Amino acid sequence: MAPRKNGTGYSYRRHKSSGQAVVSLPRGDGTYKDYLLGEYGSRQSKAEYHRILAEWQARGGRVEAHADITIAELLVTYRRWAKSYYRDSDGDTTREVEHINYAIRPLKAMYAHTIAADFGPLALKACQNWFLELELTRKRINRETHRLRKIFKWAVSEQILPPAVYQALLTVECLKAGRSGAKDGAPVKPVDLELVDKTLPHLNAHVRALVQFMRFTGCRTTEACLLRPCDIDRSQTIWVYRPSRHKTMLLGKERIICIGPRGQELLRPHLDSCGPDEFIYSPQRMARERSAALRQARKTLVQPSQQNRRSRKPKRAPGERYDPNVIGKAVARACDKAGLTRWNPYRLRHTFATMARAAHGIDAAQVALGHDHATITLTYAEKDAALAAKVAESLG
Helix, strand or coil: CCCCECCCCECCEECCCCCEEEEEEECCCCCEEEEEEEECCCHHHHHHHHHHHHHHHHCCCCCCCCCCCEHHHHHHHHHHHHHHHCECCCCCECCHHHHHHHHCHHHHHHCCCCEHHHCCHHHHHHHHHHHHHCCCEHHHHHHHHHHHHHHHHHHHHCCCCCHHHHHHHCCCCCCCCCCCCCECCCCCCCCCHHHHHHHHHHCCHHHHHHHHHHHHHCCCHHHHHCCCHHHEECCCCCEEECCCCCCCHHHCCCCCEEECHHHHHHHHHHHCCCCCCCCCCCHHHHHHHHHHHHHHCCCCCCCHHHHHCCCCCCCCCCCCCCCHHHHHHHHHHHHHHHCCCCCCCCHHHHHHHHHHHHHHCHHHHHHHHCCCCHHHHHHHCCCCHHHHHHHHHHHC
């Protein structure tokens, strides 16, 4: 029999056999656990009731985990929490949930029925070797290892596992370059602008303009996809774009992207064709513009049978805005079509950083890219070989 509920949760009531105060909380499997609180009606028992109920709510409606909880049971609980936690400002789950689903693959494959408290450093190293066999890069393996540790760190914070479990996992070091057998991925380099210019004709109008916007501003692909007229301040000579969502938004930081004359000239035709709250680069509007252009270029009259036929609904209607992954795939297809070497649009940010650093210094590049520290900018901005040549000429 389920316990009575009051307006704020499970009720404070008298335990029949002992006469003490008691509250019953669900375990999640259809059964309930009784918590004896002390003398019924006493101030101490009511304080104990509020404490137990508050901790139960903080754990997401779960009683204390059993000592024999398995990895599979832990993953179910953690994934449920992750789906509610990793959300953007619109309430949609972020890509971190997808990354977590990938990281837990070795846990599900090798340790699903293992007691979570028995998962130790050797087991975590076995997960690293599992990723090694997939030939992932060293940095990728280290990221997945960090995600696995976070699962057990969260379990400790929720009092599901003892702290010693997570502390033991911290003794497993990240893979070191040249000492692990894992391959290192090639560093991301700036893209040659001549290669970009040869690719642009093979992209549709909206994707082409979006790629050029990234080139002129150094913004991230996601920031370019989210561009709307209402997010652009055009009151000054240099326009200022404040994305509605950005990478460091949850940290309370503001992202400002300045748009110069070339970027403004690029945007003006699109600003005239969309509403203030619409995305400037939109697959839906691109489809409408393509259809309108085809109708205008038509040389024969539309037949009655064509006018009266019912239009087919597409299996997948165009979205309101582009997805960053779609932009990358579109550029890859354009490169293949033109017989060019493939390049990723995100490399335009590295190109912009290198040019900004060469022209105005590292501080200016740091501000333009929206980095808190110049050391982060250094990973984007390639060192100017001309400056090194001048040093060698004067000192060497």
